[in-house]
Amino acid sequence: xxxxxxxxPSPRRRKRKQSGWRGLLYIAPAMxxxxxxxxxxxxxxxxxxxxxxxxxxTPAWIGLGNYVRMVSDARFMTALGFTAHYTIIxxxxxxxxxxxxxxxxxxxxxxxxxxxxxxxxPVVVGxxxxxxxxxxxxxxxSGLFTPLMQRLGLTNGRINLLATFDAAFLTIIAMVxxxxxxxxxxxxxxxxxxxPTELTEAARIDGAGRWxxxxxxxxxxxxxxxxxxxxxxxxxxxxxxDQFYIMTSGGPQNRMISVVYYIxxxxxxxxxxxxxxALSIALLAILVAISVVQLWLLKVGEDxx
Amino acid sequence: xxxxxxxxxxxxxGLGLSVASAETISMWVRTGIGDSFKEVVKAYNAKxxxxxxxxxxxxxxxxxxxxxxxxGGQAPDALSLDLIYTPAFAAAGQLENLTxxxxxxxxxxxxxxxxxxxxxxxxKVYGLPLSVETSIFAWNKELYRKAGLDPEKAPKTWEEITxxxxxxxxxxxxxxxxxxxxxxxxxxxxxxxxxxxxxAGADILSADSKKATLDTPEMRKAVxxxxxxxxxxxxxxxxxxxxxVNFLTFTNGRIGQQSIGAFAIGTLVTxxxxxxxxxxxxxxxxxxxxxxxxxxNFVVTKGTxxxxxxxxxxxxxxxxxxxxxxxxxxxxxxxGDIAGxxxxxxxxxxxxxxxxxxxxKTPYTLQFNDLINSSNGPWATFINAAIFGDDVDGAFSNxxxxxxxxxxxxx
Numbered sequence: 001x002x003x004x005x006x007x008x009p010s011p012r013r014r015k016r017k018q019s020g021w022r023g024l025l026y027i028a029p030a031m032x033x034x035x036x037x038x039x040x041x042x043x044x045x046x047x048x049x050x051x052x053x054x055x056x057x058t059p060a061w062i063g064l065g066n067y068v069r070m071v072s073d074a075r076f077m078t079a080l081g082f083t084a085h086y087t088i089i090x091x092x093x094x095x096x097x098x099x100x101x102x103x104x105x106x107x108x109x110x111x112x113x114x115x116x117x118x119x120x121x122p123v124v125v126g127x128x129x130x131x132x133x134x135x136x137x138x139x140x141x142s143g144l145f146t147p148l149m150q151r152l153g154l155t156n157g158r159i160n161l162l163a164t165f166d167a168a169f170l171t172i173i174a175m176v177x178x179x180x181x182x183x184x185x186x187x188x189x190x191x192x193x194x195x196p197t198e199l200t201e202a203a204r205i206d207g208a209g210r211w212x213x214x215x216x217x218x219x220x221x222x223x224x225x226x227x228x229x230x231x232x233x234x235x236x237x238x239x240x241x242d243q244f245y246i247m248t249s250g251g252p253q254n255r256m257i258s259v260v261y262y263i264x265x266x267x268x269x270x271x272x273x274x275x276x277x278a279l280s281i282a283l284l285a286i287l288v289a290i291s292v293v294q295l296w297l298l299k300v301g302e303d304x305x
Numbered sequence: 306x307x308x309x310x311x312x313x314x315x316x317x318x319g320l321g322l323s324v325a326s327a328e329t330i331s332m333w334v335r336t337g338i339g340d341s342f343k344e345v346v347k348a349y350n351a352k353x354x355x356x357x358x359x360x361x362x363x364x365x366x367x368x369x370x371x372x373x374x375x376x377g378g379q380a381p382d383a384l385s386l387d388l389i390y391t392p393a394f395a396a397a398g399q400l401e402n403l404t405x406x407x408x409x410x411x412x413x414x415x416x417x418x419x420x421x422x423x424x425x426x427x428x429k430v431y432g433l434p435l436s437v438e439t440s441i442f443a444w445n446k447e448l449y450r451k452a453g454l455d456p457e458k459a460p461k462t463w464e465e466i467t468x469x470x471x472x473x474x475x476x477x478x479x480x481x482x483x484x485x486x487x488x489x490x491x492x493x494x495x496x497x498x499x500x501x502x503x504x505a506g507a508d509i510l511s512a513d514s515k516k517a518t519l520d521t522p523e524m525r526k527a528v529x530x531x532x533x534x535x536x537x538x539x540x541x542x543x544x545x546x547x548x549x550v551n552f553l554t555f556t557n558g559r560i561g562q563q564s565i566g567a568f569a570i571g572t573l574v575t576x577x578x579x580x581x582x583x584x585x586x587x588x589x590x591x592x593x594x595x596x597x598x599x600x601x602n603f604v605v606t607k608g609t610x611x612x613x614x615x616x617x618x619x620x621x622x623x624x625x626x627x628x629x630x631x632x633x634x635x636x637x638x639x640x641g642d643i644a645g646x647x648x649x650x651x652x653x654x655x656x657x658x659x660x661x662x663x664x665x666k667t668p669y670t671l672q673f674n675d676l677i678n679s680s681n682g683p684w685a686t687f688i689n690a691a692i693f694g695d696d697v698d699g700a701f702s703n704x705x706x707x708x709x710x711x712x713x714x715x716x
Contacts, residue, residue, distance in 0.1 A: 056397035140543045163545035250681045253690045268369045
């Protein structure tokens with residue numbers, strides 16, 4: 001760099017510097033909010049995680065003790081395993097339902113807004129309310145499913161859907177798909193609608209079949225939308241809590257304890273707030289890692305149009 | 306002149322009194338302990354002096370809600386606390402020391418001893434008995450009659466109960482012989498199921514609460530009895546996932562027999578007069594009866610500015626009126642000196658609840674929530690796995706080792 005460059009900055013450069021400050025000013029409110037409601041709480045959680053922090057009484061510094069304990073905590077590992085199992089199954093189920101629905105409601109056809117509304121309606125119900133509704137639906141005596149199946153002769157006698165792991169798990173998956181698929185569908189529809197019709201037409205003229213058009217045109221152009229839907233779905237599933245807490249209180253014989261449920265139990269049932277904080281930090285790290293891997297796998301952000 | 310002065314004094318006194326007595330204290334009570342406390346509060350508020358504002362908190366969440374409220378400075382003035390938790394909260398320094406006042410009460414020595422014992426920590430009194438309840442066995446006389454059984458004959462053994470359950474189940478689709486909340490309700494099951502092993506002399510914890518002693522021949526026998534009841538289809542399918550919400554299923558009139566609490570006698574008598582039922586002690590696995598002595602302690606949050614008002618309310622509860630009102634709705638008298646008078650003219654079935662006190666036990670451990678009451682704790686899990694699962698041995702060994710590890714971690 002020349003002397004003149006330092007001593008006499010060019011007017012253009014000064015301008016850029018100025019606009020940098022202005023940009024910072026514009027994002028300052030957002031930064032303040034993020035700092036106050038995300039960064040500070042996370043830092044405080046990190047601070048707590050380094051203590052033995054009972055709900056009542058005084059905290060004591062134990063350094064990395066909580067993290068060491070976590071590695072050999074069998075129940076935490078079980079919770080991680082169950083959450084992974086749940087996330088994989090529920091994400092596949094949501095996409096398997098949402099993608100066909102998106103393709104169905106994307107095209108203009110009679111009564112399409114009615115269909116869209118009906119499919120989207122469960123999304124606006126809170127997850128806790130939806131869980132309570134399904135607890136009733138799945139109730140063995142006064143619910144809907146069990147007596148209905150019995151009447152139709154599908155089952156011999158009354159089956160308690162929430163009493164065995166497989167049936168309860170299936171019920172919860174069905175509930176979550178019913179509740180979430182509409183939301184994923186809306187995201188996918190926006191992606192589908194962003195594909196220019198000229199491209200599809202050109203492909204059709206070139207003689208591409210329906211499957212080929214889907215595989216080589218629609219899917220690649222939907223990549224970014226898919227990434228968004230996938231990340232939202234995976235993150236949401238990893239953070240699942242309400243449905244297990246409300247519908248099965250942790251499931252038959254504790255087999256449905258998700259990671260967040262375990263953190264809740266540690267913090268507010270056993271009152272180990274410090275250990276709960278350490279588990280939360282671990283979960284945050286896992287979520288960030290998974291999201292980064294997903295973005296990388298789907299190559300989002302590499303190619304700009 | 307004198308008259309005027311007197312009038313003025315009276316007026317001033319009246320004003321002063323109304324200012325002082327316009328206080329409202331906030332109190333929490335857990336759900337599922339019947340209506341006795343609610344009714345006492347109603348009667349107290351109707352007197353038009355101080356007011357008690359009652360908040361009902363789900364029984365399974367009371368401890369964490371109260372602990373969180375203390376940490377957040379939002380705790381109620383006083384609380385109806387499951388007596389089992391009094392030592393833990395007193396040890397944490399969150400309760401008001403009531404020793405001097407309590408010992409000045411003329412009837413202090415006749416208050417329910419197990420409650421006072423659990424309410425005392427390091428020789429200071431932090432909790433006083435509010436409600437006393439024992440677990441008992443109830444049967445529906447109407448269904449006994451229909452099934453051709455003698456409605457006045459109380460079953461004495463589990464063989465008898467099982468045989469009766471089968472006969473009642475034979476009555477039809479929606480009529481069942483037995484019920485229990487087996488879906489992760491640790492509190493319900495320690496209350497109704499452990500008397501089976503206690504009666505036979507076994508226990509799930511060692512006397513000093515340092516060892517888990519779950520796997521005993523007595524417990525195996527008790528589990529077998531319940532498994533058999535389930536296998537013979539005498540228990541509704543909903544039992545396997547009932548986390549305590551439907552604990553009082555007996556009140557629907559289609560359950561032949563169930564172990565319930567003495568509080569439920571009050572609920573049944575006052576709210577379900579149509580149900581004709583009898584009560585007896587819960588037989589142990591070898592026929593010797595036992596019971597769980599539970600109930601609530603009255604505790605005061607440390608530093609409440611309304612201590613005097615709270616004391617006045619508690620004195621009302623201990624008065625003859627208060628005790629009678631509590632007993633009418635199923636809480637057994639907490640004052641031994643007037644128990645006979647309080648129960649006079651009330652439902653004779655409450656006497657069974659009193660008899661149960663003599664054979665009853667109360668577990669003492671600071672880790673009650675982690676071990677027993679938590680719906681994801683080892684005891685709740687064990688109940689569901691051992692009674693409804695396929696692997697009884699696995700259920701025993703898992704629960705035994707998990708209980709021990711929780712006890713060890715807490716030392």
